[in-house]
Amino acid sequence: MSILAEVTGNIGSIGYGLATLGPGIGVGLIFGNGLQAIARQPETYGLIRQNMLLGFVLVEALALIGLVAPFIY
Amino acid sequence: MKALTVLAADEFKAPGLELFDLPPIIPGVTWFTKPVLLALLSSIVVIAFCWSAFANPKLVPRGIQNIGEYGYMFVRDQVARPFLGKDADRWMGLLLSLFFLVWIWNLMGVVPFLQFPIASHIAFPIVLAVSVYVLKIYLGMKHQGGLGYFKNMMFPPGLPKPIYVLLAPIEFLSNMIVAPFTHAVRLFANMFAGHIILAFFSAVGFWFLFEQLTPLGAPVGVVAVIMTIAMTAFEMFIQFLQAFLFALLAAMYIGGSLHAEH
Amino acid sequence: MPAMSEQERRPESDGRDFANAAWSVPSYILSGIILYGGGGWLLSRWTGVAVFTPIGVIVGVVLAIYLVYRKYGR
Numbered sequence: 001m002s003i004l005a006e007v008t009g010n011i012g013s014i015g016y017g018l019a020t021l022g023p024g025i026g027v028g029l030i031f032g033n034g035l036q037a038i039a040r041q042p043e044t045y046g047l048i049r050q051n052m053l054l055g056f057v058l059v060e061a062l063a064l065i066g067l068v069a070p071f072i073y
Numbered sequence: 074m075k076a077l078t079v080l081a082a083d084e085f086k087a088p089g090l091e092l093f094d095l096p097p098i099i100p101g102v103t104w105f106t107k108p109v110l111l112a113l114l115s116s117i118v119v120i121a122f123c124w125s126a127f128a129n130p131k132l133v134p135r136g137i138q139n140i141g142e143y144g145y146m147f148v149r150d151q152v153a154r155p156f157l158g159k160d161a162d163r164w165m166g167l168l169l170s171l172f173f174l175v176w177i178w179n180l181m182g183v184v185p186f187l188q189f190p191i192a193s194h195i196a197f198p199i200v201l202a203v204s205v206y207v208l209k210i211y212l213g214m215k216h217q218g219g220l221g222y223f224k225n226m227m228f229p230p231g232l233p234k235p236i237y238v239l240l241a242p243i244e245f246l247s248n249m250i251v252a253p254f255t256h257a258v259r260l261f262a263n264m265f266a267g268h269i270i271l272a273f274f275s276a277v278g279f280w281f282l283f284e285q286l287t288p289l290g291a292p293v294g295v296v297a298v299i300m301t302i303a304m305t306a307f308e309m310f311i312q313f314l315q316a317f318l319f320a321l322l323a324a325m326y327i328g329g330s331l332h333a334e335h
Numbered sequence: 336m337p338a339m340s341e342q343e344r345r346p347e348s349d350g351r352d353f354a355n356a357a358w359s360v361p362s363y364i365l366s367g368i369i370l371y372g373g374g375g376w377l378l379s380r381w382t383g384v385a386v387f388t389p390i391g392v393i394v395g396v397v398l399a400i401y402l403v404y405r406k407y408g409r
Contacts, residue, residue, distance in 0.1 A: 065396060072372070
């Protein structure tokens with residue numbers, strides 16, 4: 001069976017490219033909604049900031065694991 | 074561009090790393106290449122600009138002093154004051170120089186005929202980042218004591234005791250090793266990628282419109298020219314942003330070692 | 336009076352705290368991954384069992400998240 005199409009090169013970089021899709025959307029959602037919440041109720045800025053940071057660190061962890069994964073396997 | 078036109082092959086070859094191998098300008102003096110010349114030129118531009126703006130300041134600013142004051146106030150209010158607070162005025166010289174130097178370095182990437190972002194040779198950001206790093210450690214040890222600096226950094230108050238053993242290495246690695254590395258590499262990677270993107274789209278446009286003009290290939294060339302214009306605009310924004318971020322992180326590191334983290 | 340001065344001082348120091356936290360988040364996660372993932376990798380080279388490397392990476396990520404939570408989340 002002959003090969004019709006082929007993707008050569010570093011699969012790890014393709015993997016990382018796919019891995020940035022989810023965290024990109026996640027970070028956008030977190031900070032977008034956080035900004036809206038601050039605009040609606042500016043006096044709760046401290047509370048919103050804490051929660052934004054917490055959400056951001058969880059999402060960013062996934063992005064950085066995606067960065068490191070090609071080196072593990 | 075020379076690397077592409079000499080080929081005159083039938084297939085388009087995308088520009089690669091040979092974009093960054095530049096020969097010496099004066100044959101025989103091997104270290105004097107185009108990036109070195111552009112770096113010297115940027116230093117002269119920054120010095121000339123700051124000299125003409127701030128040497129004889131008048132009470133009502135006119136002309137170049139006006140522009141210089143805009144730049145000074147931007148750096149002071151957005152970069153220095155949030156992180157350095159009251160000491161901001163002492164560090165303005167360093168932060169202003171860093172910001173303008175990195176911005177002029179980056180701008181060399183889009184000036185016609187010069188077109189080489191100096192920060193895409195990693196030595197240049199490394200030198201700046203290492204200088205800020207050495208300054209950070211020196212200031213931290215001077216203001217918080219030699220061992221106190223590391224103690225305050227590695228053992229932030231308010232955590233349960235057994236966790237310290239696991240977390241102190243993370244804090245140390247993050248502050249001492251990852252921070253200067255990302256400081257330099259952030260600038261380098263952005264400029265490197267931007268240069269390759271601009272060269273790629275320009276090469277595609279030139280190839281499909283001038284070198285091998287075909288009816289099917291001409292629209293590709295037109296799209297590539299439009300993309301070149303769009304990416305140049307985006308690249309100019311990124312250049313400003315990266316210069317601003319470089320100065321901001323320098324101010325953050327200096328501020329972090331002046332006042333201990335509470 | 337204290338409330339008013341706190342209101343004036345709050346945006347500036349909040350901005351600084353938030354910027355410190357935001358820039359330190361990827362830095363802590365990356366160093367946790369490198370440190371504990373590297374330790375796990377060395378451990379798996381020493382014992383021959385290859386599973387310690389991903390375990391080390393996960394442990395590093397969890398510790399870094401916990402560090403950010405304790406330091407900036409309260």
